[in-house]
Amino acid sequence: MNRTESIKVTLLISTYNWKEALSLCLKAVTMQTRMPDEIVIADDGSSNDTREVIDHFRQRCQVPVIHCWQEDKGFRKTRILNYAISQSTGDYIIQIDGDIIIDHHFIADHLNQMRPHTFLRGSRAGLPEVFTRQVLADGQIDFTVFSRHLHNRFNAVRSRILAFFLCRRSNDVRHVKGCNTSFWREDFVAVNGYNNDLSGWGHEDIELAARLYNNGTQLRIVKSLAIGYHLYHKFYSRDKEAGNLASYEEVIKQKIRYCNNGYKEAVQEVEKDGKVWR
Secondary structure, eight states, X not given: OOTTTTSOEEEEEEEOSOHHHHHHHHHHHTTOSSOOSEXXXXXXXXXXXXXXXXXXXXXXXXXXXXXXXXXXXXXOHHHHHHHHXXXXXXXXXXXXXXXXXXXXXXXXXXXXXXXXXXXXXXXXXXXXXHHHHHHHHHTOOOOOTTSTTOBSGGGGXXXXXXXXXXXXXXXXXXXXXXXXXXXXXXXXXXXXXXXXXXXXXXXXXXXXXHHHHHTTOEEXXXXXXXXXXXXXXXXXXXXXXXXXXXXXXXXXXXXXOOOSSSHHHHHHHHHHHOOEEO
């Protein structure tokens, strides 16, 4: 048996009110050479049309699909991610955003690169605005390094030979992206997950990465494998960015490993107020 076959894998997808992108994201998931064992969608308050997309997908998907939703009270991505992970059953979690179109080998690549007590940062290429509009209209999910107008084109090169030389350990968590990362559940829980105090856009992923690293979990940079294609979108409001960045810098400075308002507190809060469904 392949060593990855015995690992139960959760694909975690975050989304908010962009059903067209999510539809393509889910379509790409169905084309994987190695399917996840379950799909958990962390929904930060989307309207009913997103729920309809997910319900339709669930009917034709070969693995369980769990939709975790909370009321729209502003950007509370960390809270719903924490809750969604609490509802998952995987030993290993691969996380993307709902505006990422994953390569056909994406799940398999993450699993082939996983190591004990290690979290991964995958590769990401960007689709520009005009090309994104065309992709959404056509339902396109097949991209390569030769696709036109790509940003960060080298990140779209998939090569096991190049990966052998380029994949490496790193102590630089600043470039970890929640839209293409993976980690062990036990490592995530050990640092109490995402920090719920980081509301609004920005840096919740590197703040978590820094605490994971401080707790002894290694970072592995994956290049030329685990490729995601990022659809263009306008920037979210960044009014909370400075505060979130300051929290990250404090984690680095003080070597903080555990946040006091994270995974456990999110689950307790959700179960108390009941304003979430799955």
